[in-house]
Amino acid sequence: MDGTSGPSEETYKTIFQHAGIAIAVLDSDLTISSVNLEFLRLFGRTPQSVEGKKWTEIASVKSMEAIRRYSAQGPRAPALEYEITYTGLDGLERQILVRISNLPVTGGFVACFLDVTSEIHAGEALWEAEEKFQALFDGAAVGMSLVDLLEGRIIISNPAMQKMLGYTAEELSRKKFASFTHPDDVEDQWTLYKEMAAGNLKHFEIKKRYIRKDGAVVWARLVANVALRSSGRPAVVIGMIEEIN
DSSP states (O other): OOSOOOOOHHHHHHHHHTOSSEEEEEOTTSBEEEEOHHHHHHHTOOHHHHTTSBHHHHSOHHHHHHHHHHHTTOTTOOOEEEEEEEEOTTSOEEEEEEEEEEETTTTEEEEEEEEOHHHHHHHHHHHHHHHHHHHHHHHOSSEEEEEETTTOBEEEEOHHHHHHHTOOHHHHHTOBGGGGBOHHHHHHHHHHHHHHHTTSOSEEEEEEEEEOTTSOEEEEEEEEEEEEOTTSOEEEEEEEEEEOO
């Protein structure tokens, strides 16, 4: 032994109280023995209104049923996770992720609570944005595509582009833009893509020739904009292609 001691009980209490997640410790008979500051903040409680109470006195019906089922599985049961809807003192509904685990030494339980409302709303907003983008992308009267900046590969294309070039969506997704661009126009477009990849160019507009699947040449105007990653680095090119006479 080196004579050093581990963290003191006071240290553990400090960590428990100031953890960034709400925690409640329950005895084996489901009496709440202690809760931390984040629990009190999240649920708008005082220590006196919670500690010493039975879990069944303050928990939602869903939580009561969940912990009863969980406790019946025995001390080796894996942690249980579920979500509840909680209305705070401010009248706002929150989605709370609950995780209950066994405490083998005491025979009790520890319950952790995480407010995931913002994540759910962010996910819903992202889904709605993606749905709107997909509808605009698919329904656009002009050709549209997403192109990988490094390889010039078509990631996705819309029906208007597929009709203009005579390829199916699957066929285009296996191609690079150079394979259906007139040879004399490839180098100019690659030069512009390289400038985008380097972060020196965000937008360009050119007239170029496309080669249809049947070999016919189609003149079109390409308007290209770069889409950035969250880091600010270029990711893909969003191209809009309009056939011209």
